[in-house]
Structures are given as C-alpha cells and as structure tokens.
Amino acid sequence: MTRPQLTHIQIDNYGPWTVEPEPRREMDLQTLQSRLFADIAQFVGSRDGYAFFTRFDNMVAVTNGLDRTDHELLQESIGNRYPISVSLGTAVDPVPIEALEGATERVQAAGSAQDRARREVLGGEYRPPEAGDVSIAHFDVNDATGKYTDRLNEFDSFIRIEQAYASLMRYMREAHGALSFFVGGDNVISVVPEMTEAEYLEAIEHVSDDAGVELKVGVGFGPTPHDAGIDAKHALEDCRYDGTRVEFAGDEH
Ligand SMILES: Nc1nc2c(ncn2[C@@H]2O[C@H](COP(=O)(O)OP(=O)(O)OP(=O)(O)O)[C@@H](O)[C@H]2O)c(=O)[nH]1
Numbered sequence: 001m002t003r004p005q006l007t008h009i010q011i012d013n014y015g016p017w018t019v020e021p022e023p024r025r026e027m028d029l030q031t032l033q034s035r036l037f038a039d040i041a042q043f044v045g046s047r048d049g050y051a052f053f054t055r056f057d058n059m060v061a062v063t064n065g066l067d068r069t070d071h072e073l074l075q076e077s078i079g080n081r082y083p084i085s086v087s088l089g090t091a092v093d094p095v096p097i098e099a100l101e102g103a104t105e106r107v108q109a110a111g112s113a114q115d116r117a118r119r120e121v122l123g124g125e126y127r128p129p130e131a132g133d134v135s136i137a138h139f140d141v142n143d144a145t146g147k148y149t150d151r152l153n154e155f156d157s158f159i160r161i162e163q164a165y166a167s168l169m170r171y172m173r174e175a176h177g178a179l180s181f182f183v184g185g186d187n188v189i190s191v192v193p194e195m196t197e198a199e200y201l202e203a204i205e206h207v208s209d210d211a212g213v214e215l216k217v218g219v220g221f222g223p224t225p226h227d228a229g230i231d232a233k234h235a236l237e238d239c240r241y242d243g244t245r246v247e248f249a250g251d252e253h
Pocket residue numbers: 140141142143144145146183184185186187233240
C-alpha cells in the first residue's frame with residue numbers, strides 16, 4: 001500500500017498584501033510567485049520531493065523524505081528572503097486526496113488564509129521513507145507536436161491541452177482520490193494510490209471521450225517522489241518504444 005506524504009503550502013495573508021497600501025504591479029506579483037515556486041521546487045526537489053505550483057498562492061508538495069526539520073528550514077529560508085511568509089501542513093495517507101485533506105486541516109485549524117495574526121503555521125506528521133511508499137503516474141499526450149504544436153497557434157494548442165488536463169484531473173480525483181498536476185508542455189504528473197492497468201486504461205478512455213485527446217501513461221513506485229517519478233518517466237519511454245498506452249516501471253516486455 002502506498003503512503004504518500006503531502007504538504008500544503010500557503011502564503012500567509014497574501015490577498016491583503018497584494019493590494020496594500022495600494023494594488024501592486026501585476027508583473028511584480030507574477031515574478032514573486034514564480035520565483036517562490038522555483039525556490040520551493042529546488043528545496044523540495046534537492047531532498048527528492050516533488051512540488052507543484054497549483055494556484056501559486058497555495059502550492060502542493062509530495063514530501064516523503066522531508067521531516068519536520070526540513071519543513072522548518074524551508075519556512076525560515078523563505079521568511080528571510082521574501083516579503084511574505086508561508087504556512088505548512090503535512091499528513092500521510094494511502095489515498096493522496098486524504099493526505100492533502102489532513103495537511104490542509106492543519107493550516108485551516110490555525111486560522112484563515114487572510115488572518116493577520118496567523119503566520120508560519122507548521123504542523124503535521126512525517127514518515128521516514130520506505131520502499132513503495134509513493135506512486136507517480138506520468139501522463140503525456142500522444143504526438144502533441146504533430147497534432148497541435150506544429151499545426152495550431154499557441155492559444156488553440158493551449159486550449160486542447162488544458163481541456164485534457166481538466167478532464168483527467170477531475171476523473172482521477174473522483175474515481176481514485178489521485179492528485180494530478182499540469183507540469184508544462186503536454187505533461188501531467190499524478191500522485192496516485194495503487195491502480196491497475198485496467199483503471200489507467202479507463203482514465204485514458206475517459207479523456208479521449210470527454211476531451212478528444214489521446215494519452216499514454218508511465219507508472220513508477222519508490223520510497224520518494226523522485227524515485228517513483230524517474231521510474232514513471234522510464235515507463236513512459238517504454239510506451240513510446242512499444243506503442244502501448246500504459247506501462248509500469250520494471251515490467252518485462
Ligand atoms: N515537464 C515535463 N515536460 C516534458 C517532459 N517530456 C516532454 N515534455 C514537454 O512536452 C513537450 C512535447 O514533448 P513530447 O511529449 O516528447 O512530444 P510529443 O509530440 O507529444 O510526442 P510523443 O510523446 O512521443 O507522442 C515538450 O516540448 C516539453 O515541453 C517531461 O518529462 N516533463
């Protein structure tokens with residue numbers, strides 16, 4: 001059984017900060033948000049975790065391998081270098097959405113996202129990494145370059161990919177409690193519970209029917225998100241090589 005550890009990252013009191021004493025230049029906010037994500041991705045990634053930007057003012061990370069001390073250091077380092085601070089809640093559960101629920105509850109219990117008195121909440125549970133604790137599914141659109149990138153303008157390509165992403169993220173959330181994140185180009189990375197090949201095929205069929213976009217997926221397992229994710233990438237290469245829609249890392253073919 002998988003045991004993903006999810007961390008909910010929330011900028012403290014960010015809404016009021018963006019408009020006080022008066023609205024701040026939008027591109028300055030975009031720069032701050034993307035640099036903050038880059039710093040969090042580097043910090044978490046260097047410890048074999050994965051971070052996703054989601055809405056930028058709130059982010060989600062898979063943090064098997066990062067303990068309380070690591071989370072404290074992340075908070076301290078951001079507090080020292082940015083005009084904002086972050087709250088961090090963490091929880092572990094076999095079902096990714098349940099782990100994120102637990103993580104979010106820890107932040108929400110301490111106060112509102114727009115509560116001036118709530119700063120740098122740090123709460124939760126941390127699990128020392130064990131084999132098979134994390135499963136990552138790496139989805140990719142079949143021939144996105146030939147079908148979209150080389151044929152359509154960038155906005156219309158973007159719509160097609162976003163429609164597929166919206167369809168997949170909702171299906172995976174509702175059917176399996178999995179968390180799926182767009183990571184650029186035509187790629188979606190999902191933090192998943194254990195799922196069968198038939199269940200992955202159903203997800204791919206759903207997106208094909210719903211959004212008209214054809215996907216393939218590589219699935220990996222590991223003690224950390226990096227280990228599981230790199231295996232998923234190799235499995236995706238197996239899909240390309242064999243012309244298959246679903247591959248699990250380490251399967252003979
Ligand atoms: N984040 C991320 N993006 C990737 C990765 N691999 C490819 N991409 C992105 O996806 C785009 C399309 O690349 P591919 O998916 O290899 O190309 P394709 O045309 O869909 O061809 P096939 O996947 O072989 O069907 C690239 O321009 C990258 O932006 C990856 O591992 N991670």
